[in-house]
Amino acid sequence: MNFEIPEAVKTWSQFGHPVMMWVLFAMAIYALYLGIKVKKTRQASKEERKELIKGNFANRHHKVGSIFMALVVLGTVGGMAVTYINNGKLFVGPHLLAGLGMMAMVAVSVSLVPYMQKGNDFARFTHVGLNMSMLLIFGWQAVTGMQIVQKIISNL
Incomplete structure (x- = not known):
């Protein structure tokens, strides 16, 4: 049995990865914002902490990070496919290569969460360092990705 993908699907599927990655880039920036709020909550005085805890920043950061990790893996594999x-x-x-490296950085960063929850400062520092590096690479990826999209559009 020979399964042939219709040309229209082949053509338009090329734009799923870039759209998903732009959404993930925004999600990564939002996760950074939440992470900063988590740090601020952790370092705040008793009075400030009471107010900041209401924002539930740690839980939101964890959820956004989990969704981000799943989608970055699916988006990377999908783009390659x-x-x-x-x-x-x-x-x-x-x-x-940078995309695969980013995916690995996200996986390692997420694997540090149980250690951070136990108060391991080295794990926290590594988590932040990996994610900041990944975000910088992601910004560069956005630029090179748009160059690829322009090339695809010019070949249509």
Whole structure:
């Protein structure tokens, strides 16, 4: 049995990955905001902490981070799959390698959460460092990704 993907699906599927990644980039910035609020809550005086706790920032940060990790893995694999389906190969270059590196950084960062919950400052410092590095790479990825999208559009 030979299964052929319709051309329209092949063409339009190429835009799913970029759209998803822009949503994830915004989500990463929101997770950063929540993380800053968590730190502020942890370091606040008793009076301030009472008020900040109402924002439930730690729980929200954890939930957004969990969803982010799942979607970044699916988005990365999906982007690679669509590229392979449309071209018969992956283009091994900076965009792909940085994307895979980001996915690994997110996975390692999330794996540190149980240690951070036990008060391990090294795990917290590493978590923040990995995520800040990942966010910088993500910004660069957004630029190179748009260059790829422009190339795809010009070939339509």
